[in-house]
Amino acid sequence: MYQPEIETLAIDKMRQLQSERLAEQVAYLYKRVPFYKNKLDEAGVGPADIRSIHDIHKLPFTKKGDLRDNYPFGLFAVPQNEISRIHGSSGTTGKPTVVGYTKGDIDIFSEVIARSLVAAGCRPGMIMQNAYGYGLFTGGLGLHYGAERLGMAVVPVSGGMTERQIMLMQDFGSDALCCTPSYAMTIAEELRRRDIDPQSLKLKFAILGAEPWTESVRADVERGLGVTATNIYGLSEVMGPGVSQEDHEEKGTGSYIWEDHFYPEIVDRVTGEPLPYGENGVLVFTTLTKKAMPVLRYWTNDITSLYYDKAGKRTHVKMGQILGRSDDMLIIRGVNLFHTQVEAVLEGFTDLSNNYQLLVKNEGTMDEVEVMVELDIELSKLLELVALDNEIVKNHDRLGAMHRSIQKKINDNIGLTMKVHFLMPGAIPRSEGGKLNRIVDTRKK
Ligand code: ADP
Ligand code: K
Structure with missing residues (x-):
């Protein structure tokens, strides 16, 4: 001491x-x-x-x-x-x-x-x-x-x-x-x-x-x-x-x-x-x-x-x-949400990195949360991925299964439906200090 x-x-x-x-x-x-x-x-x-x-x-x-x-x-x-x-x-x-x-x-x-x-x-x-x-x-x-x-x-x-x-x-x-x-x-x-x-x-x-x-x-x-x-x-x-x-x-x-x-x-x-x-x-x-x-x-x-x-x-x-x-606590369709709850779900998947971001949007009258998460770098190498989009993920055995499983877990554990997007390693922009903003809220207040 x-x-x-x-x-x-x-x-x-x-x-x-x-x-x-x-x-x-x-x-x-x-x-x-x-x-x-x-x-x-x-x-x-x-x-x-x-x-x-x-x-x-x-x-x-x-x-x-x-x-x-x-x-x-x-x-x-x-x-x-x-x-x-x-x-x-x-x-x-x-x-x-x-x-x-x-x-x-x-x-x-x-x-x-x-x-x-x-x-x-x-x-x-x-x-x-x-x-x-x-x-x-x-x-x-x-x-x-x-x-x-x-x-x-x-x-x-x-x-x-x-x-x-x-x-x-x-x-x-x-x-x-x-x-x-x-x-x-x-x-x-x-x-x-x-x-x-x-x-x-x-x-x-x-x-x-x-x-x-x-x-x-x-x-x-x-x-x-x-x-x-x-x-x-x-x-x-x-x-x-x-x-x-x-x-x-x-x-x-x-x-x-x-x-x-x-x-x-x-x-x-x-x-x-x-x-x-x-x-x-x-x-x-x-x-x-x-x-x-x-x-x-x-x-x-x-x-x-x-x-x-x-x-x-x-x-x-x-x-x-x-x-x-x-002040980060999101209220989505009445449900209180901390990003750490989504993080807890993502942590269960070793094919994902820890780099994720929640996009909060207002679609018509409904608040929507989209989960952007980068794949693990080893996996992206193994699968020889150069780009990723929802179509690629859906038609890919391993990625598609993981994708469905995450959406289900989020739904079961948090009680909200969220769209999940897989991204290439490094795709989420980091701030100058190297920080990754966990929440991007684009809702009109
Ligand atoms: P800046 O806003 O410039 O990053 P601050 O000193 O004002 O600098 O940031 C303090 C805030 O950063 C804390 O109130 C807390 O939200 C967050 N923070 C700092 N250290 C930790 C930590 N170890 N774990 C979680 N959050 C932290
Ligand atoms: K800080």
């Missing part, structure tokens, strides 16, 4: 620490940020009402719209000359969501990333190939500073240029890679295409985040890159990546939230009422130690659950996988 004392702090001591920090954070914001003063006044809550972490439910939520309304620096709690870095979320259209950091905030950011990297298996002296995008996005610089803090040698290659990534991995002997799960898949596919044995690489660990992924992606990345892959989660409004991290020896049991800095809650997505441990709802965070731009009860929109893992090495609370975003 990077900070064993705090990472194994007894829960009652943790609550005490959180209580002190919350009271301080609320008083600090009330005094310094008019937005929070007004919001608390409206809610009839003053700093004096917040004595313990259990008083947190009295505080109003903060939402993304509040950040937008105060664009760019309206929520900063320190004068501009105390700001040492400014980041923004990637938001592909319109103005980014802006966040600021003091030197002290960057220190804490680096500290939680260093903790995360140790949990992921990294050690001082190792080489970190950082394939997260450098720029306004928090991933690149966040991981960079954290890996340096831990004492790793950072290769700041940023995302893209897959051939070069592979060359650097081979020549430098990178021990660890961090990037999005979909970019890790892209690198793995390229290795396979070029018949490079992953075992010939020194690479041992992959730290993957910034978008939802699944156990089947983990299996593919681990096999394709010859690594142990763990999850890193975070969001710029709260800090950036490193808000939570999975331990490499506790894979699949959730990610530790560094709750001495970020206090999590799960609330009902409609009523905002707190939900018990183990139940799925919207993840909400309150920062406990930030100075430049703290947030109170920030509504992440991410759907997951929290729980304490008695068998875990650390005492901090764990969060499950992100099941989807509450």
Whole structure:
């Protein structure tokens, strides 16, 4: 562990620490940020009402719209000359969501990333190939500073240029890679295409985040890159990546939230009422130690659950996988749909890749969902496919049978009929950061 004392702090001591920090954070914001003063006044809550972490439910939520309304620096709690870095979320259209950091905030950011990297298996002296995008996005610089803090040698290659990534991995002997799960898949596919044995690489660990992924992606990345892959989660409004991290020896049991800095809650997505441990709802965070731009009860929109893992090495609370975003939840002919439900069906078919996209359309009065999914690269080689369309699929024994079986499974498991289209590997466009948009909604609102 990077900070064993705090990472194994007894829960009652943790609550005490959180209580002190919350009271301080609320008083600090009330005094310094008019937005929070007004919001608390409206809610009839003053700093004096917040004595313990259990008083947190009295505080109003903060939402993304509040950040937008105060664009760019309206929520900063320190004068501009105390700001040492400014980041923004990637938001592909319109103005980014802006966040600021003091030197002290960057220190804490680096500290939680260093903790995360140790949990992921990294050690001082190792080489970190950082394939997260450098720029306004928090991933690149966040991981960079954290890996340096831990004492790793950072290769700041940023995302893209897959051939070069592979060359650097081979020549430098990178021990660890961090990037999005979909970019890790892209690198793995390229290795396979070029018949490079992953075992010939020194690479041992992959730290993957910034978008939802699944156990089947983990299996593919681990096999394709010859690594142990763990999850890193975070969001710029709260800090950036490193808000939570999975331990490499506790894979699949959730990610530790560094709750001495970020206090999590799960609330009902409609009523905002707190939900018990183990139940799925919207993840909400309150920062406990930030100075430049703290947030109170920030509504992440991410759907997951929290729980304490008695068998875990650390005492901090764990969060499950992100099941989807509450604003991503599609309502199709009255049925609530997360794309991860379709993903769960597709995962059962080994002839498919993990690259899929849902096209949501409005046909007349009916909402329709079409599933676009790329075939596994090996299969497309084996079948010597050069192109694909519905006719080819229908008239092909193996593809046709698989196609019918998927449509049926979707119907049985989800209760919706969807058209399924098979595509050639690589056919779905990826965004610049290597992300694959899971949902394209073209319905007229
Ligand atoms: P950007 O929007 O630029 O990607 P943000 O930091 O604002 O950057 O993105 C944060 C969001 O990314 C989270 O709220 C969550 O939806 C998603 N995210 C980040 N890490 C993970 C992860 N490990 N698993 C699932 N979703 C993640
Ligand atoms: K993200």
